Amino acid sequence: QLQLQESGPGLVKPSETLSLTCTVSGGSISSSSYYWGWIRQPPGKGLEWIGSIYYSGSTYYNPSLKSRVTISVDTSKNQFSLKLSSVTAADTAVYYCARVSGLEAAFDIWGQGTMVTVSS
């Protein structure tokens, strides 16, 4: 069945750019039925939607992060990626990738998450 796996550095220095990749296996990222998204969760806090992408490359971002976020898709590798620039300690979080499914637009399949710490 479909699986998602996040990958990338677990430690990023302040002011640098956080880069993560989500690899989709067991299915195609190019399906017109789905969006693909990034969600994060700071330690001990709730879930925050970062942004989403359609296989065509159309992107949608959380207004509070829009100036620093770039999400892209590589259909040849069945991957989509997140870049978050000018990071601070407030960006320390577990970062999840997920599939957005159906008309109800629910996050129905999630990666296991990857912890990213911003520290010098």
Place this chain on the structure above:
Amino acid sequence: DIQMTQSPSSLSASVGDRVTITCRASQSISSYLNWYQQKPGKAPKLLIYAASSLQSGVPSRFSGSGSGTDFTLTISSLQPEDFATYYCQQSYSTPIFTFGPGTKVDIK
């Protein structure tokens, strides 16, 4: 922007209890409301979509109701594996999404 609130923020309950969690949207979102369960150290799991539809494989003791601005997640008989944090999420403004702040259910 659509804001989501949940109440209570936490609750203590016993196995077998009926538990109700409320989610409220800052404007009408029709039935575009989803519920998730998250256990410590794990990714969230989709329980309910479109306000009242049970995701495949989710036990029938979970149910959702509501439309417009007010929604409810009910666990009819709390089981040991249900102690977790529950989040609502609006998808009315797709592809822009918002999660509620969460409700932690722990053991009384």
